[in-house]
Amino acid sequence: MGKRVYCERTAVVSRRGASRVRSGHPWVYRSDILEAAGEPGDIVRVADRRGRFLGRAFYNPRSEISLRIATRSDVPVDEGWFYSRIARAAAYRDSLSMDADAYRLLHAEADGVPGLVVDRYGPYLVVQAGSAAVERRLEWVAKALQKLCAPEGILARGDFAARRLEGLPRRVEVLSGAVPDSVTVRQSGVLFRVSLRKGQKTGLFLDQRENHRVAGSLARGRMLDVFSYAGGFGLHAARRADSVELVDSSEPALRAARENARLNGLENVSFTRANAFDLLRERAAAGEGYDMIALDPPAFARERRDLDAALRAYKEINLRAMKLLRSGGLLFSCSCSYHVREWDFKQILRDAAADAGRRVRLREWRGQAPDHPEILTIPETRYLKCAALEIL
Incomplete structure (x- = not known):
């Protein structure tokens, strides 16, 4: 048998979609996609009408935002890519010298990982996956967070309404370690008891x-x-x-x-x-x-x-x-x-x-x-x- 060749799927976007990507915005709407194939959560190559490379994106045909650009570089979006993006986000938070032990560790598109939110509450992390691509790769996310942050537990809060736009189910589950129902954290000298599983957003x-x-x-x-x-x-x-x-x-x-x-x-x-x-x-x-x-x-x-x-x-x-x-x-x-x-x-x-x-x-x-x-x-x-x- 001959060697199997991997063929990467390509999504072709309209002139307006290409202009949006080149301007630095990560979202391409369904109406600006000329050609695409794949399953919710696939990672696809993105090109303009002339076939010119624009980047790689999280693809979900069920969502109005069908493409979320993950990178504009011609590199694979694999486990190593997730690790490097999470590491970069964590390093930025370390540079802020915040007077708090509860803060946002990774802020989705603003930190280059579309649809992923990670909040720290003392020794625990709460993750929200707002894109199908992140949902399918939560194991990679959890492994990176364990290595970089050594939390006592990681909780996935998948109970927010926006997940239905991606066709994702509502659920709350522990990804690693043990996570209590609540934890006490400090914000600028004030203590707050936070419900990790039921609090609004991820708790605070x-x-x-x-x-x-x-x-x-x-x-x-x-x-x-x-x-x-x-x-x-x-x-x-x-x-x-x-x-x-x-x-x-x-x-x-x-x-x-x-x-x-x-x-x-x-x-x-x-x-x-x-x-x-x-x-x-x-x-x-x-x-x-x-x-x-x-x-x-x-x-x-x-x-x-x-x-x-x-x-x-x-x-x-x-x-x-x-x-x-x-x-x-x-x-x-x-x-x-x-x-x-x-x-x-x-x-x-x-x-x-x-x-x-x-x-x-x-x-x-x-x-x-x-x-x-x-x-x-x-x-x-x-x-x-x-x-x-x-x-x-």
């Missing part, structure tokens, strides 16, 4: 870590933390403020926040289960006053079609918060909706200030923590917006 909103720290350093007087979840803004503020009230509509979130307040020995924190819109409206009507308010709502615009309603919701909560703040008061207002762009959010804040009749100074415009890096050619990696505002 790690991208807000530096914003929580800055808010805590400026806190004073009476503080209101709305959409508080586990208390990120409020518990940092409680070390300086006279009193802090955490508000969330979720009882499990408030239970977690109570436990975190107890862990830190904070006795100036109260907890209110309420709809944020109703509470802000009622407090403003009652003439209440605060020295600091944090607004960190969930993404109001998960899809572009939600944008108009989201803009109205963001304006409503910011208008009410501005009315509640005393002169000299501080507002930390956040949006994690990618579809709400920075200029949209700034205009929302301008309109809210005008309608509230308040003169507002922008003290600082902030984004996500540096362990969630932004790549200039991938706008989607810049998603978190945080405005630190002062009422004059």
Whole structure:
């Protein structure tokens, strides 16, 4: 018998798709693929209409984002490739000198591994596979993480909604070692008890870590933390403020926040289960006053079609918060909706200030923590917006 020759599958993309790849963006949509074959999670060669090499990509015909460029170099995307990308991401985190033992170790496309997220919580790692190609190669990912990070356990959180876009099942499983249900971690001197299997995202909103720290350093007087979840803004503020009230509509979130307040020995924190819109409206009507308010709502615009309603919701909560703040008061207002762009959010804040009749100074415009890096050619990696505002 003759020697078997391996034939690599090639995906041919349109002129628009090729231009997008050459611009540095890793996503090619199904509508820009002229020719392709393979199974979900295959790695394919990508070429333009003239057959010129563009890179190698994760392929999934079930997904609207059918190609995710893994490399623009003519190299194999194999176990060694995964190891080198994870090692490079880990080395970057080591360079950041973060005051925390919980942080993002690898941030998907921003670290060159499309669809892979890895978060560290003390001695444990939590992995999220958001692409079929990563899902099929989780064994490689786990081996690299074990060698590079020596964790006590690695947990795969495959229970987030975006996996259905890749045709992936929802499941949570231990990839190696042993992983407890919860673990205590430190963020800028504040302790948090994290539910690794059931907490939102992978357990904490790690991208807000530096914003929580800055808010805590400026806190004073009476503080209101709305959409508080586990208390990120409020518990940092409680070390300086006279009193802090955490508000969330979720009882499990408030239970977690109570436990975190107890862990830190904070006795100036109260907890209110309420709809944020109703509470802000009622407090403003009652003439209440605060020295600091944090607004960190969930993404109001998960899809572009939600944008108009989201803009109205963001304006409503910011208008009410501005009315509640005393002169000299501080507002930390956040949006994690990618579809709400920075200029949209700034205009929302301008309109809210005008309608509230308040003169507002922008003290600082902030984004996500540096362990969630932004790549200039991938706008989607810049998603978190945080405005630190002062009422004059």
